[in-house]
Amino acid sequence: MKKIVAFALAVILILSLSAVSFAKYKGDINSDGLVNSSDALAVLKYAVGIDKEINKAVADMNADEKINSSDALAILQVSVGIKEKEEVSDESMSEHYYSKIIALKEKYPEGSTWKTTTFYYWKGGIYTGGGGCAGFAFMLSDAAFGDAPATKLENITIDDVRVGDILRINNDTLSVVVLEVYDDHVVIVGCTSKGEVHWERKLTADNVASATYLLTRYDTLPDKDETPGGNENPGGNENPGGNENPGGNENPGGNENPGGNENPGGNENPGENENPGGNENPGGNENPGENDTPVVPTTTEEIVALYNTSVNKVVNDKAGYKKERTTTVSKIDAGAYTGAASDIVKDFLGEGTNKFNNAKGTSNCFKESTLASTDVKSATCELKDNQYIITINLNDGSSTATGSSKTDGSAITRCGLLTGKTVTTDVDYINSECIYGSLAAEKIKVEKITADNSNVRIVVVIDATTGNMVSYTASFDWSAVINNLSVSLIKVKKATGNAYTEVKLSDFEW
Numbered sequence: 239m240k241k242i243v244a245f246a247l248a249v250i251l252i253l254s255l256s257a258v259s260f261a262k263y264k265g266d267i268n269s270d271g272l273v274n275s276s277d278a279l280a281v282l283k284y285a286v287g288i289d290k291e292i293n294k295a296v297a298d299m300n301a302d303e304k305i306n307s308s309d310a311l312a313i314l315q316v317s318v319g320i321k322e323k324e325e326v327s328d329e330s331m332s333e334h335y336y337s338k339i340i341a342l343k344e345k346y347p348e349g350s351t352w353k354t355t356t357f358y359y360w361k362g363g364i365y366t367g368g369g370g371c372a373g374f375a376f377m378l379s380d381a382a383f384g385d386a387p388a389t390k391l392e393n394i395t396i397d398d399v400r401v402g403d404i405l406r407i408n409n410d411t412l413s414v415v416v417l418e419v420y421d422d423h424v425v426i427v428g429c430t431s432k433g434e435v436h437w438e439r440k441l442t443a444d445n446v447a448s449a450t451y452l453l454t455r456y457d458t459l460p461d462k463d464e465t466p467g468g469n470e471n472p473g474g475n476e477n478p479g480g481n482e483n484p485g486g487n488e489n490p491g492g493n494e495n496p497g498g499n500e501n502p503g504g505n506e507n508p509g510e511n512e513n514p515g516g517n518e519n520p521g522g523n524e525n526p527g528e529n530d531t532p533v534v535p536t537t538t539e540e541i542v543a544l545y546n547t548s549v550n551k552v553v554n555d556k557a558g559y560k561k562e563r564t565t566t567v568s569k570i571d572a573g574a575y576t577g578a579a580s581d582i583v584k585d586f587l588g589e590g591t592n593k594f595n596n597a598k599g600t601s602n603c604f605k606e607s608t609l610a611s612t613d614v615k616s617a618t619c620e621l622k623d624n625q626y627i628i629t630i631n632l633n634d635g636s637s638t639a640t641g642s643s644k645t646d647g648s649a650i651t652r653c654g655l656l657t658g659k660t661v662t663t664d665v666d667y668i669n670s671e672c673i674y675g676s677l678a679a680e681k682i683k684v685e686k687i688t689a690d691n692s693n694v695r696i697v698v699v700i701d702a703t704t705g706n707m708v709s710y711t712a713s714f715d716w717s718a719v720i721n722n723l724s725v726s727l728i729k730v731k732k733a734t735g736n737a738y739t740e741v742k743l744s745d746f747e748w
């Protein structure tokens with residue numbers, strides 16, 4: 239036995255178990271669709287404590303609730319054809335999905351905060367992803383189901399709900415994930431619109447029935463009891479509450495007249511209920527099953543979340559790109575010194591076009607965005623040729639700098655554009671502190687600098703499938719007022735400058 243285990247470990251160390259999708263057959267530990275010696279070795283690895291995690295529903299071949307060499311042997315027997323391959327039921331997978339989700343309680347404990355400004359890209363299809371509570375639910379769902387495709391069901395009852403499903407509740411405003419299912423209630427996890435995480439809250443059967451929709455990633459659609467509670471539709475009426483063909487129009491779930499009633503009166507409910515009533519896809523969800531149509535964010539919060547996520551992807555993935563910044567100085571007024579100072583000031587404010595090349599694998603020309611919806615005057619997002627085009631107008635902002643204090647509460651400081659303590663070539667947004675620092679470095683004394691920015695407009699194009707940024711343009715007007723500037727014998731009571739800056743990122747490499 240020892241030899242077998244050693245051999246198993248040697249082989250396993252070479253193998254990388256990369257498959258994410260879930261198994262369909264008992265014994266298929268690595269979810270590659272085959273039941274063979276690799277799976278037997280994976281069981282042994284778990285049995286001797288090298289692997290800490292295994293899908294017990296798949297691994298426990300003899301259903302004795304232990305995972306050991308007997309299971310490994312049973313897998314080998316299937317592998318050589320002595321035993322039949324056996325499918326794993328979705329229901330028996332529940333425990334596995336539960337363990338995957340509950341494992342995240344350590345990372346996101348009760349009362350902790352999920353960053354609602356992050357747009358989470360979901361692997362289930364139907365929806366590209368979401369910000370806020372939807373993003374949190376999508377993240378949990380992926381943790382359990384990997385990249386399994388989702389199906390959307392409407393008009394659901396508690397009987398349709400399984401562990402790991404996403405429920406959209408509270409009048410289509412809140413997404414939660416199901417942890418446990420009982421006859422009269424379910425236990426859920428989710429976060430509030432402010433991102434506060436709550437585990438193990440209850441939802442009654444009525445709450446579930448009023449859900450806008452359910453997103454499930456099980457292989458099969460929910461089983462319907464044929465006549466739950468024995469109701470036989472005595473009144474002979476039309477299949478109340480029942481067949482609206484939830485989930486699209488192919489009669490998912492096998493046409494058992496969902497709702498369970500048998501309609502002995504012989505009326506309505508034609509034998510094969512393909513979408514009775516002819517209602518096309520009531521929820522408007524396009525074609526669940528082949529569902530890759532990106533959903534366009536509509537609320538400011540969602541659009542800002544998508545913006546932040548795309549900027550942060552550029553920074554964190556260290557994408558390559560070209561940056562071009564053009565600044566036009568429109569007005570300089572330094573009293574009697576205007577003429578003499580003009581060229582120096584223009585140079586100092588970075589007039590002209592500066593080109594940069596941020597090589598792939600580096601991150602020099604952009605920083606993470608922490609924009610909030612309160613930073614935004616208006617935000618729109620449209621989908622064109624599978625690209626999101628986001629246009630955001632930021633609130634005007636102002637910054638001040640004196641010898642003892644430097645403040646800048648401008649929205650533009652949070653959008654990803656670079657600023658700094660001195661004016662350097664890569665700085666895109668020059669604020670008071672920046673100017674102050676640069677003047678100080680030149681031994682020029684000033685009492686106070688005030689700088690304002692306005693008409694801040696950002697247009698970002700994002701690949702809707704990958705989330706990769708395609709192009710980025712930011713433009714803004716800015717002005718600076720310098721009070722009581724002095725250098726050697728020259729004293730200027732007030733100097734002002736106005737400028738317009740445009741920053742463009744293009745030619746992304748991922």
Ligand SMILES: [Ca+2]
Pocket residue numbers: 265266267268269270271272273274276277
């Ligand atoms: Ca396998």
Ligand SMILES: [Ca+2]
Pocket residue numbers: 297298299300301302303304305306308309
């Ligand atoms: Ca066993």
